[in-house]
Amino acid sequence: MLSVHPVNDTYLGLPGYVFAWAIFIAGLSLFFYIIYKRSLLIRSGEADPRLASLGRRLSDLLTYGIIQKRQPRYLWAGVIHIMIFWGFVVLGLRSIDLVTQGLNMPIFHPLMQTAFGPFYDSLKDLFELIVLGACLWAILRRALIRPERYRGSHQFEAYFVLGLISFLMLTDMFYEGSALLMDQSGQVKWLPASELAALILQGSAPRFLAGTHAVSYWLHILALFFFLNFLPLGKHFHIITALPNVFFKRLSKGAIKPARWGVEDIDELESLGVEKIEDFTWKHILDFYTCTECGRCSDNCPANAIGRPLSPKMLTIKLRDHCFDRAPLFGWKKGGAPAEGAQAMVGGIISNDEIWSCTTCGACEEECPVFIEYIDKIIDMRRHLIETSQNPKTFNQVLMHVEKTGNPFGKPAAKRADWIKEMEGTPVRALSEGDEVDVLFFVDSYGSYDPAAQSIASDIAEGLHIAGIDFGILGPLEKDSGHQVRRMGEEGLFQLLLEENMETLNEIRFNRIVTTDPHAFNTLKNDYPGSLQVVHYTQFFVDLVDNGSLKPLKRLEKEDMYTYHDPCYLGRHNGIYDAPRKLLRAIPSLNLVEMERSRDRSFCCGGGDVMLWYEIEQEEMRMAEKRIQMAKEAGANVIVTACPFCYIHFEDAIKTGGMEDEMRVVDLMGLLVSTLRN
Amino acid sequence: MNIIVCIKRVPLTQEVDLEVDELKKGVKKDALAYVINDWDNYAVEEAVLLQEKFGGTVTAITIGDEDDEEILRRALAMGADKSIRIEPGERELDGFVISKILAKTIRDLEYDLILTGVQADDDNAAMVGTMLAEELGLSHAAVVTGMEPEGSDAIIRVELEGGMDEVSKIKLPSLLTIQTGINEPRYVSIMGIRKARKKELVVINVEDLGLSEDDLAQRTMIEEVFLPPETEGAEMIEGDPSSVASQIIQIIKEKGVSI
Numbered sequence: 001m002l003s004v005h006p007v008n009d010t011y012l013g014l015p016g017y018v019f020a021w022a023i024f025i026a027g028l029s030l031f032f033y034i035i036y037k038r039s040l041l042i043r044s045g046e047a048d049p050r051l052a053s054l055g056r057r058l059s060d061l062l063t064y065g066i067i068q069k070r071q072p073r074y075l076w077a078g079v080i081h082i083m084i085f086w087g088f089v090v091l092g093l094r095s096i097d098l099v100t101q102g103l104n105m106p107i108f109h110p111l112m113q114t115a116f117g118p119f120y121d122s123l124k125d126l127f128e129l130i131v132l133g134a135c136l137w138a139i140l141r142r143a144l145i146r147p148e149r150y151r152g153s154h155q156f157e158a159y160f161v162l163g164l165i166s167f168l169m170l171t172d173m174f175y176e177g178s179a180l181l182m183d184q185s186g187q188v189k190w191l192p193a194s195e196l197a198a199l200i201l202q203g204s205a206p207r208f209l210a211g212t213h214a215v216s217y218w219l220h221i222l223a224l225f226f227f228l229n230f231l232p233l234g235k236h237f238h239i240i241t242a243l244p245n246v247f248f249k250r251l252s253k254g255a256i257k258p259a260r261w262g263v264e265d266i267d268e269l270e271s272l273g274v275e276k277i278e279d280f281t282w283k284h285i286l287d288f289y290t291c292t293e294c295g296r297c298s299d300n301c302p303a304n305a306i307g308r309p310l311s312p313k314m315l316t317i318k319l320r321d322h323c324f325d326r327a328p329l330f331g332w333k334k335g336g337a338p339a340e341g342a343q344a345m346v347g348g349i350i351s352n353d354e355i356w357s358c359t360t361c362g363a364c365e366e367e368c369p370v371f372i373e374y375i376d377k378i379i380d381m382r383r384h385l386i387e388t389s390q391n392p393k394t395f396n397q398v399l400m401h402v403e404k405t406g407n408p409f410g411k412p413a414a415k416r417a418d419w420i421k422e423m424e425g426t427p428v429r430a431l432s433e434g435d436e437v438d439v440l441f442f443v444d445s446y447g448s449y450d451p452a453a454q455s456i457a458s459d460i461a462e463g464l465h466i467a468g469i470d471f472g473i474l475g476p477l478e479k480d481s482g483h484q485v486r487r488m489g490e491e492g493l494f495q496l497l498l499e500e501n502m503e504t505l506n507e508i509r510f511n512r513i514v515t516t517d518p519h520a521f522n523t524l525k526n527d528y529p530g531s532l533q534v535v536h537y538t539q540f541f542v543d544l545v546d547n548g549s550l551k552p553l554k555r556l557e558k559e560d561m562y563t564y565h566d567p568c569y570l571g572r573h574n575g576i577y578d579a580p581r582k583l584l585r586a587i588p589s590l591n592l593v594e595m596e597r598s599r600d601r602s603f604c605c606g607g608g609d610v611m612l613w614y615e616i617e618q619e620e621m622r623m624a625e626k627r628i629q630m631a632k633e634a635g636a637n638v639i640v641t642a643c644p645f646c647y648i649h650f651e652d653a654i655k656t657g658g659m660e661d662e663m664r665v666v667d668l669m670g671l672l673v674s675t676l677r678n
Numbered sequence: 679m680n681i682i683v684c685i686k687r688v689p690l691t692q693e694v695d696l697e698v699d700e701l702k703k704g705v706k707k708d709a710l711a712y713v714i715n716d717w718d719n720y721a722v723e724e725a726v727l728l729q730e731k732f733g734g735t736v737t738a739i740t741i742g743d744e745d746d747e748e749i750l751r752r753a754l755a756m757g758a759d760k761s762i763r764i765e766p767g768e769r770e771l772d773g774f775v776i777s778k779i780l781a782k783t784i785r786d787l788e789y790d791l792i793l794t795g796v797q798a799d800d801d802n803a804a805m806v807g808t809m810l811a812e813e814l815g816l817s818h819a820a821v822v823t824g825m826e827p828e829g830s831d832a833i834i835r836v837e838l839e840g841g842m843d844e845v846s847k848i849k850l851p852s853l854l855t856i857q858t859g860i861n862e863p864r865y866v867s868i869m870g871i872r873k874a875r876k877k878e879l880v881v882i883n884v885e886d887l888g889l890s891e892d893d894l895a896q897r898t899m900i901e902e903v904f905l906p907p908e909t910e911g912a913e914m915i916e917g918d919p920s921s922v923a924s925q926i927i928q929i930i931k932e933k934g935v936s937i
Binding site: 266267269272386387389391393395396399400403404405410411412413414415490491492493495496 | 690692693694695709711712713862863864865866867868869870871872
């Protein structure tokens with residue numbers, strides 16, 4: 001240790017620690033003031049319970065917050081980030097040490113006198129070099145490789161902060177490096193960063209060394225407090241909010257949040273959905289603060305990929321800017337009204353087409369390293385659009401049909417089971433109230449009425465029949481599951497369908513529900529109350545094949561190359577990736593190839609809700625068309641899916657793209673059943 | 679501008695295999711889903727648009743039982759201010775009786791404009807609008823596709839045969855029967871309809887209107903309702919898509935549609 005610490009010098013006739021205290025008090029006061037101001041908006045957000053399952057939260061915090069498991073999904077960016085993050089963790093202690101030295105309260109002094117001291121000195125030096133290297137690497141990456149996903153991000157801020165972090169590293173290096181050269185004690189420590197600085201400073205006059213020492217210290221302290229106060233002003237707020245955001249992340253997938261948390265009966269609500277920023281939940285506002293603008297969401301967003309006006313990253317950036325406008329650092333009180341003539345948030349800052357572009361596929365949420373949520377926000381904004389009649393007009397009839405006939409086609413409820421009349425040799429029971437059955441086959445509207453989906457439903461019924469399962473359908477008693485309706489933002493209608501379906505389900509005794517459609521599966525499993533025993537047909541049939549009840553023996557006729565497309569609501573939302581693949585592998589002589597984007601990075605086909613009834617004009621190509629291209633690139637000529645909507649979209653894309661000769665789409669169930677028939 | 683809209687609840691018959699009832703005077707209705715008559719939906723939207731632009735009140739009226747109140751609540755949710763349901767009891771109604779009942783109810787109300795749909799989806803009679811106007815002694819226009827108030831008049835656009843439109847001036851108060859396509863009716867959410875319960879819904883018993891038995895006597899007697907006999911003659915067009923398409927275009931042209 002040097003005898004003269006920079007704070008013990010006098011400056012302008014005052015001792016240095018006076019300045020250190022001044023910087024400390026000013027810097028910290030300003031910081032707490034800014035954080036207080038930022039917190040006002042969070043506190044005026046809607047309720048959102050995020051404290052259940054503390055153990056799981058802590059373990060997720062460790063996995064995703066500290067170990068940063070999602071970072072290396074983008075390998076090099078992830079490695080750089082982990083280097084800097086861990087640098088911050090290690091160097092945090094060093095910063096506090098430097099500040100407290102200046103305050104003449106060296107609280108870590110005793111600790112540094114122990115064996116930990118030299119070890120930590122070496123460690124922090126090593127990390128200073130790691131962080132410096134990572135910053136330089138990051139700067140070069142941004143400047144030279146220019147990843148597309150950074151488009152629209154605050155690039156200047158990124159460079160500025162990388163520079164600032166480097167500056168912090170350098171000032172500490174020179175502070176310690178100059179001390180090393182002035183130190184006569186002869187202590188030997190391994191201090192790679194300081195020694196590097198010392199190498200540069202070698203041969204300098206003692207006065208210059210002392211000056212460098214003092215200047216480095218003061219610049220470091222000033223830069224540190226500047227940095228602290230700069231963080232909450234932009235995207236680097238994530239340095240403060242990311243860990244809380246990961247801790248408060250949602251633990252379950254698939255379900256849409258209720259209209260308001262804590263309100264059982266939506267009739268009690270004045271209005272549904274989100275119109276202004278404070279209508280978002282506090283966690284969703286924290287999400288906006290936490291965005292790092294890394295663009296991984298938009299890089300994986302299928303709507304963005306085909307040129308629709310939605311970019312999840314830009315949605316968050318725009319809403320964060322709006323947060324900062326609504327709750328500025330000076331002059332905003334909680335509950336204040338928006339300024340007269342201000343642009344509306346929903347329909348203005350975020351355009352209606354942005355809101356309707358989302359397929360709720362969940363690719364963005366799967367990718368976000370800090371677990372920012374998008375689907376619930378989009379649905380909340382849709383709820384507002386529906387409530388204020390700002391929905392696409394094409395929805396009017398669809399929603400009216402669902403309300404009046406229980407299906408989006410407006411076909412008579414009495415004809416819901418008509419498809420079973422076409423089933424030759426496969427008896428299908430239409431259940432009545434009071435009946436008892438092992439498997440309740442929930443067909444849902446498309447399976448019941450749409451010809452393509454009907455054939456999938458027929459195949460499932462045939463498979464169940466071949467396996468000797470006691471099963472039945474609800475027929476005219478079944479109402480649309482409401483998955484689409486809920487995701488279109490018509491919460492009232494969804495609740496109505498849910499009530500009616502639950503009443504029916506309560507009148508029938510069954511052991512489990514099997515669904516045609518991953519969407520119905522998802523909504524029955526995650527949106528419906530209680531815990532219905534519900535499985536998708538792929539899960540159900542993989543068990544039957546496993547236990548030998550079904551033997552797919554018949555070889556496929558043609559030598560095709562198959563690829564499996566993960567439906568979003570089976571894969572990402574419910575984690576079912578292996579059951580369908582296992583079924584495919586059980587089919588003799590089936591050649592399977594994986595697409596580059598598969599499993600949790602699957603690329604949405606276009607979706608099972610809004611897309612069916614509303615065309616976003618701003619679109620370069622269909623999602624399904626792009627997906628078919630991916631299948632082709634993988635070398636496949638048959639794309640297998642396990643969702644009627646994927647099937648419909650792919651079939652359409654193959655026809656409109658004139659690819660009938662080179663590509664085919666099959667539903668997994670149809671494929672399986674074809675290998676069971678003699 | 680105070681507007682009265684007369685609306686009706688009709689069955690959704692799309693793709694329904696209708697069955698004639700035992701008396702052969704109507705169809706079996708128990709399994710049918712009911713909705714607001716499509717034309718009336720446009721009429722309500724038009725009334726609400728005019729009210730949003732020029733102020734005043736919109737009153738929706740229907741004749742029917744409690745189940746029919748649903749369409750009144752829908753109209754209220756769309757923006758109507760009040761609504762009236764006239765309970766007809768067990769009485770059989772035809773266009774004549776309906777217009778008598780409506781006229782009697784409306785006569786005491788303040789209005790500048792009455793809107794109805796051109797026709798109702800169930801019987802397609804298209805009688806009530808014009809008969810009601812006659813009953814009230816109002817100027818009227820049918821199949822209206824556009825309406826713009828101008829002082830104490832209104833400029834209206836009416837759809838004629840053969841794709842022609844006619845623009846004329848009509849003196850208010852008047853009655854217009856509204857054609858679909860005049861606007862884009864808004865969607866009202868289930869929650870919106872539920873909330874509309876707070877708005878005014880008055881129920882009037884038809885007996886209390888003081889109409890004579892003659893006024894309430896039907897003028898249209900249905901002899902028999904029957905399904906059209908199945909006929910031969912469906913023409914299957916075969917060939918590759920482009921020749922099928924050109925044959926279809928040929929048929930459309932022959933039938934007189936100008937393409």
